[in-house]
Ligand SMILES: *[C@@H]1O[C@H](CO)[C@@H](O)[C@H](O)[C@H]1NC(C)=O
């Protein structure tokens with residue numbers, strides 16, 4: 235059986251001619267919400283899922299493309315049932331999972347759950363190691379659309395296995411392959427397909443093989459909601475931009491807009507950089523408590539359209555003549571990437587406030603001529619051969635240059 239799945243997978247790879255799973259899932263970075271940052275284990279409930287789904291509609295987020303309501307760790311009971319099945323915690327899911335999924339589907343939205351490649355999830359709930367097919371069958375029977383797969387309690391040279399292994403017995407690919415095989419097999423016959431999100435914390439250079447295994451992959455350890463996280467994750471997105479493409483995207487982790495540890499301008503840069511690097515846009519915040527200024531950031535249609543551009547190519551850094559070289563771990567000022575109808579330029583005051591200018595002829599994808607452009611945070615627009623903005627510390631400007 236294992237053998238035939240491998241053959242099936244090879245056939246899919248050969249048929250597609252590329253690395254991506256090519257099952258039509260994840261052709262654009264996914265957009266949605268995840269429960270973890272809101273109230274950790276307590277938010278893994280029907281109440282939070284349905285409340286957030288309602289907010290997606292009442293706040294106009296659904297209309298902008300936010301779609302997935304993803305429940306993170308702690309949704310099940312601590313033990314499987316007598317036949318080895320996962321059991322939704324009845325205190326959190328009084329009518330089970332399927333009733334909630336049906337309701338969310340009825341609202342035109344999608345529903346996600348969380349599991350783990352090891353023996354337990356990070357919070358100590360049942361993991362899927364050795365149970366992959368049975369667990370996928372349960373997800374399919376409930377109509378689940380998305381599966382985040384964490385990396386806790388995976389095979390380790392330490393005994394007993396720790397939550398976070400520092401000395402794994404194998405490349406993470408081996409821990410993720412059985413779930414990938416189960417999902418590929420399910421997606422080949424179900425109309426309701428699962429998005430497989432690899433959460434191996436960027437280990438084993440997951441960006442080099444992630445598209446063979448899933449539809450998106452976390453390329454770093456968690457975003458802790460502080461500026462240091464935005465710097466650490468945002469700066470490392472530049473070097474791996476080439477791996478993102480329709481069907482498989484670098485996942486820079488949840489958007490911590492509204493975190494008390496970052497200010498307004500840092501929140502704008504956080505959202506803007508995640509958008510242009512084609513990260514999934516997954517809100518990690520309580521929509522009941524969102525401020526109007528943060529709502530304006532996450533509802534910036536210009537930035538969302540850039541993120542969702544069908545070309546699916548991530549922006550990366552470029553170095554204009556005379557500019558300093560990028561510094562490790564710091565957010566470089568100059569970013570650009572292709573769009574189906576233009577080029578996006580990101581200007582980040584990542585290390586100092588000041589005037590940031592570029593001549594279009596120095597931007598990859600543009601040439602020595604006049605273009606029309608529009609800035610997405612201020613709404614400014616213009617036409618010319620260059621742009622120039624005064625930018626406050628840790629703020630950002632995102633300029634769409636039209637080439638059509
Ligand atoms: C892990 O395995 C993948 C797939 O075979 C390979 O591309 C990658 O280089 C490996 N990573 C490490 C660190 O061994």
Ligand SMILES: *[C@@H]1O[C@H](CO)[C@@H](O)[C@H](O)[C@H]1NC(C)=O
Pocket residue numbers: 497499625626627629
């Ligand atoms: C944020 O940026 C605005 C304008 O771009 C500026 O007026 C404000 O002082 C900045 N705030 C901080 C905390 O740097």
